[in-house]
Amino acid sequence: MTIDSVHAPFPEGDRLFSLDETERLESIRQCQIALDAAEELDNRIVVIHLIQPYGIPEGGVRNKMIEQGRRSVSVLTAYAGGRGVKLALENGQERNYDQVLASLLAEFNDAHIGFCYDSGHENVQGTCFKILEQFGHRLQTVHLHDNLGSDTHMLPYEGTIDWERFRKIFHGLDYSGNLVLEADIKHSQFQDPTIFLSEARKRAERLLQHPFEDNKSQNQT
Numbered sequence: 001m002t003i004d005s006v007h008a009p010f011p012e013g014d015r016l017f018s019l020d021e022t023e024r025l026e027s028i029r030q031c032q033i034a035l036d037a038a039e040e041l042d043n044r045i046v047v048i049h050l051i052q053p054y055g056i057p058e059g060g061v062r063n064k065m066i067e068q069g070r071r072s073v074s075v076l077t078a079y080a081g082g083r084g085v086k087l088a089l090e091n092g093q094e095r096n097y098d099q100v101l102a103s104l105l106a107e108f109n110d111a112h113i114g115f116c117y118d119s120g121h122e123n124v125q126g127t128c129f130k131i132l133e134q135f136g137h138r139l140q141t142v143h144l145h146d147n148l149g150s151d152t153h154m155l156p157y158e159g160t161i162d163w164e165r166f167r168k169i170f171h172g173l174d175y176s177g178n179l180v181l182e183a184d185i186k187h188s189q190f191q192d193p194t195i196f197l198s199e200a201r202k203r204a205e206r207l208l209q210h211p212f213e214d215n216k217s218q219n220q221t
């Protein structure tokens with residue numbers, strides 16, 4: 001068994017943008033522990049969330065939080081680089097969250113800083129697959145799951161995401177990493193764990209199959 005990536009602690013590591021300096025520094029420490037774990041496990045990727053909580057209005061408070069977050073990401077970027085670990089910034093469930101993601105990816109363009117694509121988060125916004133196409137060239141890992149418009153972490157093909165379109169975009173990227181399903185049995189139609197895992201494997205294999213193979217199979221029949 002290999003480990004693809006380490007997710008920074010939640011919610012302890014999600015306070016990188018906090019105006020409470022004690023809370024922010026503790027969040028940095030938690031993320032650094034995750035980076036240490038990634039170095040030890042040789043999986044080389046740590047995924048972090050950005051500005052939390054959602055729904056903070058535009059204005060002075062939000063701007064101060066973004067500056068705090070930029071400082072935090074700068075510290076973690078240097079820490080990751082010193083350990084040969086990649087740092088992947090994950091997209092969110094709101095447009096203004098992803099605006100922060102875009103600005104940070106533009107500022108921190110080192111090779112070891114990149115993008116974690118979360119399909120369920122983007123589907124909550126109803127914008128699939130704009131952010132994947134925008135930042136696919138920085139893709140380091142993926143969190144793939146489906147939903148009906150809220151973040152319920154269903155298996156692919158159980159919700160409203162157009163997975164056939166995803167396959168066309170995904171296989172057009174220069175991405176050589178793993179395909180990670182971030183699905184949960186809780187909201188799935190498959191409540192038996194054995195069946196759930198079997199379906200997860202089938203659906204992952206479907207996503208990994210290049211669309212070219214579909215055309216080849218149709219021509220052979």
